[in-house]
Amino acid sequence: MERGADGLDARLIDAVERLGDAGRAMLRDAAKREGLSVTQAQLLLRVTSPSAGPQSTGSFARWLEVSAPTVSDAAAALVRKGLLEAVPDVTETRRSAWVPTGPGREAAERLRGWRDPLAAGLSAASPEDRATALRVLLEAVASLHRTGRITVARTCLTCRFLRHEHPDGPAGEWCGLMAAPLGAADLRVDCPEHEPAHEPAQRP
Incomplete structure (x- = not known):
C-alpha cells in the first residue's frame, strides 16, 4: 500500500481521473439521448451557462480546450438542429457570437441532469x-x-x-x-x- 504524501497525491489523482471518466460517460449518455455528440453537448451547456454570455468560436474553443474548427462544426450542427443561432457581436473584433434558442435552453437543462448522480454522491460529505x-x-x-x-x-x-x-x-x-x-x-x-x-x- 502506498503511504505518505506521494502516495496520497497519486490516489487523489487517480480519484480525479475516475470521476472524470465517469463524468464523460454520463455526459455522453445524456448527449446521445438528445441526439448530440459530446462536443455539441459541451458547447450547448457552455452557451447556456449563466456566466458565459454570447461568445465567439475562438472563446468557446479556448474554454473547451479544442480547436476552433471543432467548435465551428459543432455550432453549425446545433444551428441546423435549431438549438443555437448566430447574432451580431457587440465588439469590433468578432463578426458573430453564438446564443441558444428556446429549444436549445430546454435541451441544455435536460443535459445538465448528467450531474445528478455525482451531486448525490457529494451530498454525503x-x-x-x-x-x-x-x-x-x-x-x-x-x-x-x-x-x-x-x-x-x-x-x-x-x-x-x-x-x-x-x-x-x-x-x-x-x-x-x-x-x-x-x-x-x-x-x-x-x-x-x-x-x-x-x-x-x-x-x-
Missing part, C-alpha cells in the same frame, strides 16, 4: 469537507493554468481581484471587486467578472 475539496481542486486548476496546460481558468484563485487580506478588515482572502470575504465555499469556478492575474505560460 459535510459542507466543510466539500469546501475544502473545492479549494484543493481550484488550487490544482490554478497551477495548470499558470503552466499553460489550461488555457482559460476564470476562478477566484487566478483573478487579479483576489486579495489575501482586506486593508480595513480581518485577515483572510477577499474579492477586491466585490469587497467581500472569500471563504473556501465562496470560491467561484467560472466568474463572469474574472480578470486574469497573469497570462498563462505557453502550452508545453
